[in-house]
Amino acid sequence: MEFFKANIIPGEVIVQIIAFLIVFWTLKVFAWKPILKSLAARQNKIKQELDQIEAARHDIEVLKNQYASHLQKIDDEARLKIQDAVEEGRKIAHEIQEKARRDSQSTFEKTKENLELEVDKARIELRREIADLAIMVSEKIVQEKMTDSKQQDKILDMIKELEAASEKKREGLS
Amino acid sequence: MNASNAVHTLQQAATGNAAAENGHELANLTTLLETLFPDSAWVNFLHHWENVLFSILAAAVIVITAVFAARKNKAVPQGIQNFWETIVETVEVFVTGILGPRGFKHIPFLGTLFVYILLENWSGLIPFMKSPTSAWSTTLAYALITVVYIQMVGIQEQGFWHYLKHMAGSPSGVLGLVLVPLMLIINLTIEFIAVPLSLSLRLFANVSSEDRLLLKFAELNVMFHGIPFLFQLFANILAIAFSIVQAFVFMLLSTVYISLMLPHEESGHGSNSHDVLNQPLNHAHQKV
Numbered sequence: 001m002e003f004f005k006a007n008i009i010p011g012e013v014i015v016q017i018i019a020f021l022i023v024f025w026t027l028k029v030f031a032w033k034p035i036l037k038s039l040a041a042r043q044n045k046i047k048q049e050l051d052q053i054e055a056a057r058h059d060i061e062v063l064k065n066q067y068a069s070h071l072q073k074i075d076d077e078a079r080l081k082i083q084d085a086v087e088e089g090r091k092i093a094h095e096i097q098e099k100a101r102r103d104s105q106s107t108f109e110k111t112k113e114n115l116e117l118e119v120d121k122a123r124i125e126l127r128r129e130i131a132d133l134a135i136m137v138s139e140k141i142v143q144e145k146m147t148d149s150k151q152q153d154k155i156l157d158m159i160k161e162l163e164a165a166s167e168k169k170r171e172g173l174s
Numbered sequence: 175m176n177a178s179n180a181v182h183t184l185q186q187a188a189t190g191n192a193a194a195e196n197g198h199e200l201a202n203l204t205t206l207l208e209t210l211f212p213d214s215a216w217v218n219f220l221h222h223w224e225n226v227l228f229s230i231l232a233a234a235v236i237v238i239t240a241v242f243a244a245r246k247n248k249a250v251p252q253g254i255q256n257f258w259e260t261i262v263e264t265v266e267v268f269v270t271g272i273l274g275p276r277g278f279k280h281i282p283f284l285g286t287l288f289v290y291i292l293l294e295n296w297s298g299l300i301p302f303m304k305s306p307t308s309a310w311s312t313t314l315a316y317a318l319i320t321v322v323y324i325q326m327v328g329i330q331e332q333g334f335w336h337y338l339k340h341m342a343g344s345p346s347g348v349l350g351l352v353l354v355p356l357m358l359i360i361n362l363t364i365e366f367i368a369v370p371l372s373l374s375l376r377l378f379a380n381v382s383s384e385d386r387l388l389l390k391f392a393e394l395n396v397m398f399h400g401i402p403f404l405f406q407l408f409a410n411i412l413a414i415a416f417s418i419v420q421a422f423v424f425m426l427l428s429t430v431y432i433s434l435m436l437p438h439e440e441s442g443h444g445s446n447s448h449d450v451l452n453q454p455l456n457h458a459h460q461k462v
Contacts, residue, residue, distance in 0.1 A: 007310040007378075015226050016306075016315035023233040024286045031240035032282035035262045038247050 199385035202304035225306040288425040295417030308382040317374035328435035
């Protein structure tokens with residue numbers, strides 16, 4: 001009992017209780033609650049920001065996939081267009097070749113027809129010239145007296161030779 | 175008083191000889207003042223209330239720094255704000271780890287107990303200061319507050335009827351009813367005498383022992399002209415560590431007592447009998 005009396009001072013106990021209660025109330029109102037609130041708010045903020053970062057990362061991943069698929073699509077379209085262009089080019093080249101071939105053929109045909117026409121014209125011209133020559137020869141012979149039968153034969157031979165010469169010339173032209 | 179007498183008196187006061195009749199610890203500011211001004215009524219008053227005086231000093235340091243830290247409230251904490259947020263978060267993790275989410279509202283009480291007792295324990299290490307917790311009156315005051323707080327939590331959480339039932343040993347059957355007076359006496363003794371005595375005596379005995387140890391090493395240093403200085407240093411380091419341990423133990427036991435008052439979901443509302451209660455309590459005591 002003496003130990004209790006020596007060590008426990010009731011007045012000090014009461015004052016210490018009051019002092020502690022004042023400290024407790026002050027800290028509770030002005031320190032613990034604000035700090036706990038601040039910590040909770042910061043925790044929530046960090047959590048929200050982390051969630052936002054995670055969502056943004058997810059969005060980026062989705063966009064990346066979309067971008068990759070778009071790129072793939074563009075590549076496929078470009079490849080198809082190139083293939084179409086090559087096919088078109090081949091087709092056009094073939095058509096140009098065909099056209100050139102047809103044009104050359106028609107040109108050849110026309111040239112041939114022109115040549116034939118020219119030959120016919122030349123033949124007609126030649127016949128006319130021969131006729132003119134024959135008339136000239138005959139006029140000459142008529143002027144020198146056509147009495148002798150040998151002379152007549154000679155004239156006829158000359159006409160034949162002229163005809164043969166004209167034939168040869170025609171063949172050479174065709 | 176001439177100069178040499180004053181120095182001699184200061185030396186005596188520093189080693190506690192002058193204040194030997196008041197305790198077995200290093201001299202503090204009030205014992206020094208009493209030695210210098212033995213007839214001053216103010217000095218006698220301060221010396222008489224020295225535990226309260228040093229408690230108020232510790233409280234002032236805590237309140238000023240804590241309120242300053244709380245008012246800063248910066249997004250990126252620095253300095254004192256960082257220090258207090260670390261303390262608050264550590265206490266929060268510890269208390270909610272034992273009590274669960276329902277322990278959140280007890281953080282201010284338990285945290286104040288821890289910080290206040292810790293600083294008071296450490297006060298004795300500062301020259302011309304004193305550990306108020308080396309006096310039983312101080313520790314008894316904190317133990318009584320804790321007991322009242324625990325019982326209030328019990329009534330609040332269980333309801334008054336279930337609280338009384340719990341105090342009566344949750345009687346069932348005729349035998350239970352017959353044993354109600356006995357159980358009431360046992361439980362009231364445990365809750366209102368054993369718990370405050372164990373809480374207060376443990377803290378008081380440990381801290382006063384630390385202070386006595388510091389005094390004895392200081393006396394040895396004076397006697398042997400500072401040769402056993404390393405022992406003094408070792409004792410100081412021990413006192414720092416044990417002060418933390420004792421403050422932590424006080425908070426831990428208070429948390430455990432509160433947890434025992436909370437209704438347990440698996441055993442129904444307020445059905446925590448003392449047999450069940452004493453199991454973790456005993457474990458905690460054994461650990462301490």
